[in-house]
Amino acid sequence: MSTTTGTPASTPARTPAGPPGSADAVFSVDGLWKVFGPKAERVPADPELAALDPAELRSRTGCTAAVRDVSFDVRKGEVFVVMGLSGSGKSTLVRCLTRLIEPTAGAIVIDGEDVRAMDKNRLRELRRHRAAMVFQHFGLLPHRSVLDNVAYGLEIQGVGKAERREKAAEVVAKVGLEGMEQRRPGQLSGGQQQRVGLARALAVDPEVLLFDEPFSALDPLIRRDMQEEVIRLHHDEGRTMVFITHDLNEALRLGDRIALMRDGRVVQLGTPEEIVGSPADDYVREFVRDVPREQVMTVRTAMRAASAAEAARGPALAPDATVSEAIEVVARSGDPARVMDQGRCVGVVDSAALLGVVAGADTPAAGAPDGPRGEAA
């Protein structure tokens, strides 16, 4: 699998992962542009301008295209990660979803409803009930207690004091801040403040949680805690999440699917395994070079067809077991391991195949188009 053309899920921009507004898509983005600068609308409209690279565009028109022709679907219940370096347009992209930044062109659909066509009231309803955001710099109100910060979203919806405080207290407990309800944000550590930010977003019980680099301002240990918190929350509630990050490891840990952005474009969209196992271009390949592949790739990718003898015996593995788990099993038994899917042997992995993955050689068999997520941890 040296190219990505055959796999719909990992096609770069232009062709969306599914038809816009498909049944299981919460957010559906199609051909989205955000251009900053004078007379920005002409850039997406003019194919010649749209094709220019950023430096040329700037010198010709004085405009900067932060998001260029981006299309994707966010499916219900998944963690959709948008990842890229600073200046790649990922933060602008997530703000376009609820029109905190007004997009220049393209379509955004939430549950079949056109976001760009919404009037002020509809848009406010969208922000109040359907999509809540967690920010890199928390955005807490410094003059309010933790409890009142968490209850803020309910307060502006007009929920009564007792009810919103009760709900807020519940969420505060859920994010592990019991006993700190009456503190002010200024008295909390960064990690605790971000828990308040997370609780504030959760308190309004939104359909989608949007995270804008929420853990970038935290130190590494706390960042890891918070990532686990998000994984746990997702596991418990199955809420749809859109997660923006510049940290590849964070993206691989959290993401069911990852859209990798560069200069405003999505250069590759796929599962962590696809991104690491079959980079779409040299940029992505360079990007994922240092990733420990055996922790991302699954045996489904590494396996080959089993001979009759092999299918009958040997240690069993689930198809979404990581290569590193398989190495452990194979090393211990000395035999190739069987990959068992619902009691049926779908293939085997032997030490040669596993070593191939670790060495970064192309894997023998093509991975499934919509492979299950790799357990990066």
Add this chain to the structure above:
Amino acid sequence: MATVTATVGHSGVSALLKNLRGHRAVGKLLLLAVVAAVIVPVLDSHWASGSWPGALTVDLSAPLGRASEWIIDNRDSHPLFLYFFGYVSSAVVLSVRAVYVVLLAAGWAGVTAVAALVAWRTAGVRLALGTAAAFLACGLLGMWVPTMQTLALMVVAVLASVLLGALLGLAAGLSDRTYRALRPVLDTMQVLPAFAYLLPVVLVFGIGVPAAVLATVVYAAPPMARLTALGLRDADAGVMEAVTSLGATARQRLLTARLPLARKELLLGLNQTIMMALSMAVIASVIGAGGLGDRVYQALASVDVGAALAAGIPIVLLAVVLDRVTGAAGERLGSDSGATAARWVYAAVSALAVALAGHLTGRLDWPASWTLSIAEPVNRVVDWMTNHLYSGVPYIGGTADWAGHFTTWVLDPVRDGLQWLPWWSVLLIVAALAWLIGTWRTALTAVLAMAAIGVLGVWKPSLDTLSQVLAAVAVTLVLGFATGIAAARSERVERLLRPVLDVFQTMPQFVYLIPVVALFGVGRAPAVAAAVVYALPAVVRITTQGLRAVDPAALESARSLGATGAQQLRQVQLPLARQSLLLAVNQGVVLVLAVVIIGGLVGGGALGYDVVFGLAQGDLATGLVAGAAIVCLGLMLDRVTQPTARTTKKGA
């Protein structure tokens, strides 16, 4: 030898030019010189050099006199006065009287208790005790009634200023266009001396309490407006975005986020407005505000230092208490929570109890037997000083001698020099200075303001005022920079200076006239001395802060290269603190001008005297022209020293 001096001279000049921002400065000066070479001969042939030519002045006294007479004639009949100014005027009188009556009804014990309890709730126990002591001291000095008069005027003026300022600030904080329109106006108002505001209100309202209150409101509202706008505009963008992302309406964003986020600025605005209102309420005694200021004014008129001091001390106490309590309220923001309402109720109830007790025991007025007359002993001390310190002290001379020498050797030559300069050369100097430090815009404003002074026909007195300002600024900067550098280099000096600066910075301008009259008598030198003392704290403080704020990494690297203390100061700290030092100069100039003008009350002469004279003689035309000249002079001095170079490009 000759070549050596030549190169030294050359390098000295080039170093100087480099300091004036390199080639750009040379370019500006060359351009200005070319323009001057073309224009000056033309001007010179049309109108002679020397003082401002008579042909270029416009005599405004006749039309202004007519306008003032028309207003006086129509004050009781014209609908504008009947239905607008009349109502404003009576509303002001009524509200001041109402507050005054309430204050008297609360009695001295009640007022002291309320003040102390408010101070306790907002600023803590220590300041509550200080507040109580300050109010009792006012009574003890026999100044209870004037203090209450000043307080009544202050309460009304501060409420109106805060309301006006907050509304303007709200408009400017929420609308970019309003902000752009309002900012230059507020900036300019803040550099104008208090005296400039007196005449226009007197013209409309006549001398009396309404004029005093309105002048105070106009003077004190700008800081509130400025800081409100600033606070609202500076709201943390991340918080505002988060609030928007949760679906808050515009109203909710303003009420639950933008306004609360600006609390610090709002309280700072309140603090500054109160301080400026007090300062103006005292000065407005010249136009009919009663109370403490009036006592000082009357006492100064008869050079009765003792009586002036007895009224001056309550002013200072009031200023310090008001400043500390409102300042502490700002600092305590957000530190305590819960149970506040209950404590406020407790405070209110106990204050009411004290007031009622006073009422029932019939002790509302301050008991006459409890007063302490300090006028007599103070005057004896002053007399002794006059006899022993004024002159003839061996070796060092006396204070009056110093004042005399300063007048003869500094003020007179500077004044005569300025007045001797051809008028166009003054304009050229103004243009060159303003352009070198700022932009061509500031230079243009400065030149136009200076020319307007000539057109108004007050060239000579304005240059007299200017000479006093220059002398005072020179002294202020030498002392201020020296002290500032010392304080920046030594923690101990700074610790010693801080409380002194704190007190000096809160005192109203008017109060500074009292000690200088005691020391130097009347004349121009005492006016300059008062100006120096008034402007010094700000200059010292800005210098110290500027030097302290210098990037420690730069200093550390200089130290690591083995730079001596003096080298660090000269080569790192001073150049990096350039912006602060320029700001110190600007503030120094603005503050000095304010007091030099007020110096007209103690024999400073020039423009300040014209205003006082115009008010005293009912000759509003003279006063108004002098007031306009003060505005122009203030504008010119501010623009000449305004380092706006490239930093405010965005706002322009």
